[in-house]
Amino acid sequence: MHDLALDHEDRVRFRLDSATTDRVTVGRMAYGVPAHIAGPAMRDCYHVNLLVSGHCTAVQSDRSASFSADQKNSGVVFGPEAPVLIDWSGDCAQYHLKLTRSIFEEHAARLAGHSTSSAIDFDLTFPLDSAAGRSLCSSVAFYYSQLATDGGLATMPAVQRELESALMTQVLLVARSNLTAELVRDVPRRPDTIIREVIDHIDRHAKDDLSIVMLAALFGTTARTLQAGFQREIGMTPSAYIRAVRLDGAHQDLCAGQGLSVSEIANRWHFFHLGRFAQQYRSRFGRTPSATLHPGSR
DSSP, X not given: OOEEEESSGGXXXXXXXXXXXXXXXXXXEEOSSOEEEEEOOXXXXXXXXXXXXXXXEEEETTEEEEEETXXXXXXXXXXSSSOEEEEEOTTOEEEXXXXXXXXXXXXXXXXXXXXXXXXXXXXXXXXXXXXXXHHHHHHHHHHHXXXXXXXXXXXXXXXXXXXXXXXXXXXXXXXXXXXXXXXXXXXXXXXXXXXXXXHHHHHHOTTSOOOHHHHHHHTTSOHHHHHHHHHHHHSSOHHHHHHHHHHHHHHHHHHHOTTOOHHHHHHHTTOOOHHHHHHHHHHHHSSOHHHHHSTTOO
């Protein structure tokens, strides 16, 4: 929630179009009249505004900036820990991007090679007139248009997550922060380090949509490198490892019971063909899923 004061309330032409996933909210907004906004600390998200017309003044903590769409620094990042003050001109219009704090900070930590995540200290404003800045604007506009379209990316969760990861990476590379030096340094990680990080990610997110292409993009490598690295480090392909982790998870759920059916547990772990699931499960554990779920039945 925020406090809003408007000049010429009788002439307000407020417009807010947005689309939301569990990780990102993206959209565009305009009031049509001069507006003063006072908002509390957001706590659980970072908020990125991309000015496309008009001018704006933004204040957070001890930082303030006035800028217009025709100036160099016309993007702004609000961190989660402090209140914000914003003055909009009557012709001001912006794209906005809200990033879930925990997910964004974990993504930043992985890119920077950190073992744990922490708050990101951004400069208040950043340039949109560079090639990278223009690319970010185009990506935000494209992603919004896709989420707002029936049958668009909202129906393709795996692609949706890859694009969200790309958006987060773009923000981190375009907007200067305390992580910038580490993110832009040209020091490649050792392949075995990358493979361990990917394995850890699979172990923690086996119930999520996972693909080799998505994992390669997330960890800044290629699908071919992942294939070779997995064969070298653990003697199997990434797909085989994902399947093994999911089979182990399904086995634990079947042993626990929890009042769920075999098909419900299989679907939870991304096995959508029950016959193939039963065959793979029996090959790994020596019995059928039903025998594990109902050990006393014949």
